[in-house]
C-alpha cells in the first residue's frame with residue numbers, strides 16, 4: 127500500500143490512524159450482511175499485512191486473536207499497514223454454525239475466488255478477495271478445529287511455483303506455527319485445497335498463509351495466544367513492529383496424511399490425544415457395542431501425529447475417528 131490513505135469502500139484510514147467500519151455484501155430480510163474491517167495505517171510506510179478470521183465463524187480463537195491484535199497495535203508503532211477482518215462470515219457467527227453458511231449451505235473456504243452474481247457465500251468470497259485481501263503483500267487466514275474437531279495447531283502454505291512468493295509463504299508459515307508446517311503442492315500427498323482463501327490469494331500473488339489452532343467451539347486462552355504469537359512473529363519478521371520474532375523448538379514438515387475411520391458402529395473409547403505421536407499398529411481406540419462388548423480394536427495404519435480427533439463418540443461405519451500427519455524433520459532448504 128503505497129499512498130498515505132488506505133480505503134476500503136467508505137472505511138478510510140489516513141497515515142497514523144486506525145479506522146473501523148463495515149463492508150456490506152448483501153442483505154437478509156431483516157438487515158445487512160456485512161463484515162467488519164479494521165485498518166491500522168502505520169505512521170511509517172511499509173508492507174501491507176492482511177489478517178482474516180471467521181471464514182469459518184465457529185473457529186473462535188483466531189477471531190479473538192485478530193481482534194486482540196487490532197486493539198493492541200498502535201499506528202505510531204507500526205511500519206506499513208494492517209488490514210484486519212476479525213469475523214468474515216457474520217451469518218455463520220450469528221448462527222453458531224460449523225463449516226457451512228446458514229444462508230446458502232456453502233463452505234466459504236471452498237468458494238474463492240467467488241462471484242459477484244452468485245449466492246451470498248460466493249459474493250462474500252468475491253468481495254473479500256478482490257476488495258480486501260489482494261490489497262496486501264502478506265496475508266494470514268486464521269482457522270482452527272471447527273465445532274466437531276479437536277485440532278493440533280499447524281500452519282500451511284500452498285506453493286505456487288513462483289520462487290520468491292513461495293519463499294515468503296514458507297517463511298511466514300514457519301514463523302506462525304508452534305511446530306508443524308504443511309506445504310501444499312499439486313501432485314503430492316498434500317495437494318492444495320482449491321477454492322480456499324489462502325490458495326486463491328497465493329495464486330493472485332499474495333504470500334498467504336493458513337494458521338490453524340483451536341478446537342471444537344472453544345475459546346481457550348492458550349489457543350488465542352498461539353494465534354497472537356504467530357501474527358506478531360510474522361509482523362516483526364516483516365519489520366512492521368519493533369522486536370524480533372521468537373520461534374521455539376524444532377519445526378516438523380508434514381509430508382502426508384491419513385484418516386482412520388470406523389469399521390464398526392458403536393461407542394468410541396479413544397486411547398490417544400490430539401498431538402500424540404502414533405506408531406504403525408498402535409491401538410488407538412476400542413469400539414464398544416450397545417452392550418459394552420468390544421467389537422473392534424482400531425489400530426493406526428502408519429506412523430504419524432494425531433492432527434484432528436473428531437468429537438463425535440457414537441459412530442457409524444465409515445465415519446472418521448482421527449486424521450494424522452505423516453511428518454519429517456523440517457528441511458529449511460526445501
Ligand SMILES: [Zn+2]
Pocket residue numbers: 181182185235269270272
Ligand atoms: Zn476453518
